[in-house]
Amino acid sequence: MARRPSTATVGRPTIRDVARHADVSVGTVSRALNDRAGVHPDTRRRVRDAVSALGYAPDEAARELAIRRPVAVGLSVAHGHRRLTPFFVLFLEHLLDGLASSGLRVRDVPTGPDGLPTEETDAVVLLGAHPDDPRIAHLQALGRPFVLVGHRDGVRSVAADDVAGGRLAAEHLLRLGHRSLLHVTGDPHGQAFGDRHRGFREALAAALGEDRAAPVLVCDDLTTLGAYRALRRYLADAPAPTAIFAATDELAVGCLAAAADLGLRVPHELSVVGFDDLPEIGVGLTTIRQDFGALARVTIELLLEGLRGDPVRAVRLPVHLLARGTTAERG
Amino acid sequence: MARRPSTATVGRPTIRDVARHADVSVGTVSRALNDRAGVHPDTRRRVRDAVSALGYAPDEAARELAIRRPVAVGLSVAHGHRRLTPFFVLFLEHLLDGLASSGLRVRDVPTGPDGLPTEETDAVVLLGAHPDDPRIAHLQALGRPFVLVGHRDGVRSVAADDVAGGRLAAEHLLRLGHRSLLHVTGDPHGQAFGDRHRGFREALAAALGEDRAAPVLVCDDLTTLGAYRALRRYLADAPAPTAIFAATDELAVGCLAAAADLGLRVPHELSVVGFDDLPEIGVGLTTIRQDFGALARVTIELLLEGLRGDPVRAVRLPVHLLARGTTAERG
DNA sequence: CTGAAAGCGCTAACAC
DNA sequence: GTGTTAGCGCTTTCAG
Numbered sequence: 001m002a003r004r005p006s007t008a009t010v011g012r013p014t015i016r017d018v019a020r021h022a023d024v025s026v027g028t029v030s031r032a033l034n035d036r037a038g039v040h041p042d043t044r045r046r047v048r049d050a051v052s053a054l055g056y057a058p059d060e061a062a063r064e065l066a067i068r069r070p071v072a073v074g075l076s077v078a079h080g081h082r083r084l085t086p087f088f089v090l091f092l093e094h095l096l097d098g099l100a101s102s103g104l105r106v107r108d109v110p111t112g113p114d115g116l117p118t119e120e121t122d123a124v125v126l127l128g129a130h131p132d133d134p135r136i137a138h139l140q141a142l143g144r145p146f147v148l149v150g151h152r153d154g155v156r157s158v159a160a161d162d163v164a165g166g167r168l169a170a171e172h173l174l175r176l177g178h179r180s181l182l183h184v185t186g187d188p189h190g191q192a193f194g195d196r197h198r199g200f201r202e203a204l205a206a207a208l209g210e211d212r213a214a215p216v217l218v219c220d221d222l223t224t225l226g227a228y229r230a231l232r233r234y235l236a237d238a239p240a241p242t243a244i245f246a247a248t249d250e251l252a253v254g255c256l257a258a259a260a261d262l263g264l265r266v267p268h269e270l271s272v273v274g275f276d277d278l279p280e281i282g283v284g285l286t287t288i289r290q291d292f293g294a295l296a297r298v299t300i301e302l303l304l305e306g307l308r309g310d311p312v313r314a315v316r317l318p319v320h321l322l323a324r325g326t327t328a329e330r331g
Numbered sequence: 332m333a334r335r336p337s338t339a340t341v342g343r344p345t346i347r348d349v350a351r352h353a354d355v356s357v358g359t360v361s362r363a364l365n366d367r368a369g370v371h372p373d374t375r376r377r378v379r380d381a382v383s384a385l386g387y388a389p390d391e392a393a394r395e396l397a398i399r400r401p402v403a404v405g406l407s408v409a410h411g412h413r414r415l416t417p418f419f420v421l422f423l424e425h426l427l428d429g430l431a432s433s434g435l436r437v438r439d440v441p442t443g444p445d446g447l448p449t450e451e452t453d454a455v456v457l458l459g460a461h462p463d464d465p466r467i468a469h470l471q472a473l474g475r476p477f478v479l480v481g482h483r484d485g486v487r488s489v490a491a492d493d494v495a496g497g498r499l500a501a502e503h504l505l506r507l508g509h510r511s512l513l514h515v516t517g518d519p520h521g522q523a524f525g526d527r528h529r530g531f532r533e534a535l536a537a538a539l540g541e542d543r544a545a546p547v548l549v550c551d552d553l554t555t556l557g558a559y560r561a562l563r564r565y566l567a568d569a570p571a572p573t574a575i576f577a578a579t580d581e582l583a584v585g586c587l588a589a590a591a592d593l594g595l596r597v598p599h600e601l602s603v604v605g606f607d608d609l610p611e612i613g614v615g616l617t618t619i620r621q622d623f624g625a626l627a628r629v630t631i632e633l634l635l636e637g638l639r640g641d642p643v644r645a646v647r648l649p650v651h652l653l654a655r656g657t658t659a660e661r662g
Numbered sequence: 663c664t665g666a667a668a669g670c671g672c673t674a675a676c677a678c
Numbered sequence: 679g680t681g682t683t684a685g686c687g688c689t690t691t692c693a694g
Contacts, residue, residue: 012403012436014670014671014672015671015672015673016671024680024681025680025681025682026671026672026673026681026682027673027674027680027681027682027683028679028680028681030672030673030674031673031674031679031680034673036674038679038680039679039680040679040680043679043680058671058672059396059670059671059672060392061391061392061393061395061396061399061431061670061671061672062392062396062670062671062672062673062686063671063672063673064392064672064686065390065392065393065396065670065671065672065673065685065686065687065688066671066672066673066674066685066686067672067673067674067686068392068686068687072343082611083611084417084420084421084609084610084611084612086415089415089420090415100392103673223555223556224554224555224556225554225555225556225559225584225585225588228556228559228560229559229588229592253556254556257556257560261560278415279415280413280414280415281415345686345687345688346687346688346689347687355664355665356664356665356666357665357666357687357688357689358664358665358666358667358689358690358691359663359664359665361688361689361690362663362664362689362690365689367689367690369663369664370663370664371663371664374663374664389687389688390686390687390688392686392687392688393670393686393687393688393689394687394688394689395670395688396669396670396671396672396686396687396688396689397669397670397687397688397689397690398670398688398689398690399670399671663694664693664694665692665693665694666691666692666693666694667690667691667692667693668689668690668691668692669688669689669690669691670687670688670689671686672685672686673684673685673686674683674684674685675682675683675684675685676681676682676683676684677680677681677682677683678679678680678681678682
């Protein structure tokens, strides 16, 4: 575009402005900002000061263009898997952001009816995979690096520590004196739901004995509406528990609505614990928080490791209990 | 939300490859691809051929870097407005894609509790605005260009033709012989819901006379669950209509579920028309389709016009009826 | 109508 | 440790 080299700083500050301000070279600024080794601590500080003085923020497009690795990563979503769920939207948001600034090129790889990615990429992020997902074996056979979002031993994967989450929920509820519990979840054969259930069940068994297992209500529709209908149907001819552990915040919200319509006051007559800590969906909900940002960040790390041929590791991300307004002592 | 996975391939052809293949210069390729004037038709064709032969797709990052305008556009979402709705997610996806490739820099501008954008940008996209939204007057007073996603005369705005949509729904249902109708919607004082209702009501009045207005069920929770609960409550002591016009697909899905639980068979005993044509949510649903891609595209056009100081225009995008499986002749 | 070349802001060699 | 510089892929003057 042959604009004349402008010396005037108009618009957004560039790395050059920072360099001038800190009286160093652009290379040094870049190194300092990217935490590269071999920058004098003092220099580093000067650069940092200049950055905040100028309100500088690196340009993503330029960054991407400069560091781009010659690889394409495909996003493979299980055939028929819903992409408009909060979990998905939130995770993807973080993932795409991170991928771009890692210089990785993303492509949405459609999966054929056989569940296999239909296009070639250098690496793949597998989403919504079931334990026996054919895509896994397929990619392994191909020797193409991939990261599974979800947990599976022996596979490069990352997921929240679902077992621990289930345990935390159980322990929280037990601590509050609840003994009559219900677990509302999705297909328990899936890894996430299975593990959450396992953690929950084991903590219960440890505290109350094997014979006091909590009943499980499986929803095939994982929306708030699905949970609502399932719970109302369930409570039509089953005694109401004093506490519910819902395997996702959405399910929890559905339970909350059902409770409201049944005249069960939360948390006094019914306590509810969710899972995820979704913004908007479950404000005020006691829940097990998982970190979407970390999930995306680790996914990218693993992707890079896979591309380098590093040894496989399966990462479990810690989760926390967020005690908010939907749980209380057994009434 | 982040950019949508770009369609680009890696190891992928660059503009230079295309130039070589078509035996022209890169400048010419660029001009041809961007429909710049002054490219010989034959040359244009050669370039197009080379593009498809090579499967070339321009690199968004490079494009953005090269054409970037020195402006920042803010995204202002009404305080407390939900961002995880399908409508929002879908629209934003398209918008961010388009903005990036228009060289526009997007920033998420948080709105303070007063509903006003808290940061300065050169232009603003207003989302989730109510008719009396203070942000509008505020931006007008500031003289800062903005685009309202939604309709409002005298304001640079873009929205689906909601009135026409309501009319189409009514006409479709009338054509099928329905006379006992119910409209399920959100706050009718909002522009979109208000207009959809108006179109619906007017078409009904024109066909059946003023005295045969359809009852309106207002949901304050606009999710599928919200509609489900509202409709069940409503039908507890009101006669069932033979057809429902739901103001969004989500509301329609809630109605469908309620009908199922009440033993009302769709479409034989109850017809349901939605609005939006959301993927995943309302498969198989008869609905009024609005074009999210166009919505985003026009938003950007208007933004550019605003930045140039062009006269204000308020765009109405056409909508279509998609007759699918949830409507039938009155049983 | 077309080609050549200068940058967009950044990173990563390569020198010093 | 730090400066210099060559690009990343694209658009857009400026010549011809």
